[in-house]
Amino acid sequence: MNKVELLSPAGNFDKLRFAFAYGADAAYVGVKNFSLREGADNLTIQELLNATQYAHKAGKKLFVTSNIYFHEEDIKKFKDFIKEISNIGIDGLIVSDIGIVSFLREKYPEIPIHISTQANTLNSLAVKFYEKLGVKRVVLARELTLDEIKSIRDKTTLELETFVHGAFCVAYSGRCLLSNYFTNPSIYRPKDKPKSIKIEKTRDANKGDCAQVCRWSFYLVETNRMNDFLPIEIEENNATTILSSKDLNLAPFMKELIDAGINSFKIEGRMKSIYYVANTTRVYRRIIDDVLLNKSTPQETLEELEKISHREYFTGFYFEQNRLANTTLKSYLKSAVFLGYVINELEDGYIVKAANQIKQSDRIEVIFPEKNEFLINFSFYDKETLEKKEVIQPDEDFILKCDNKLKEFAILRRED
């Protein structure tokens, strides 16, 4: 039986706990400044230490992303950072910059190196080069087909990791300057700038601060008719999101991917919610276990991926020879709303953190790592005054009483 790893995103410590509770073998986290997800909460050094200990106690692994592209000014900060985390015992540092790889091999040979997908590794010669440098794993470029991955697998014993789920770039994985251009106050000066666009500083996608410009809706304006916004439409629905890529979803093809000899399957989404992390992890855990046991996975498990927030799905370039960007006409889709999660058990109820507004009239479903069920005979109470409440507001901690037996990591949702 192959040993394969399910690798989940953890934008903060709570998400890490949920990733492990819902079946991840490993999680990847960011530490401020170097992680390509500046918008995620990211971990402090102390949290990184706690997270590593937490992971190891649970028999899991923790990887840290440092996959920005480094300018001279970043190097000193990185050296200080690596000095601070070198004794923590992380299971891998995910990097893209070849200079950083060479620095780490020389000064910190004990830290396992993973080459980030941002390095765009597309062929076996590049993988072998990294092998010679002493790296442990290569996260292959998302622009590869499955046949190309198989061909690389035949030529190396290095650990190979690929993305199986989540957002995709319309550019070659992050090598894109759209965000830098549209957020640079000295270059981008639109006439009649809509108030919603805040341009205060340049947001560099290659430093983890992408403004996701490819998701914006664009119009065409003729200079003598500045108030006439002419839609640039693709196909039906008058969609103007001409650059927004579909999301990757390889859940139905995990057997082919496992058979191809890939060692680790990564879910994208360090900026996504606890619910997203938990439920995608749960689905891929189930599928991987079923493949390894030669069982088929029930359709309803695959359908769980429709109940998390996502764009239209596609299978990336795994089965495409033409590697054309596949843009979507639609914004986010989801058939369920994340309502909150249990943070503590009381003698006669549970403390729940609300993620969205919750009403007494909602039909609430609870998800656990191993099952789903609907909430029976439930009521809400203020945590401080213990007064009964009909409506709970987002971010509120409240007491839930119900006839169900809940536990830590139970997640509440309702149909959208």
Ligand code: SF4
């Ligand atoms: S703007 Fe879009 S394509 Fe460009 S780096 Fe950001 S997410 Fe990727």
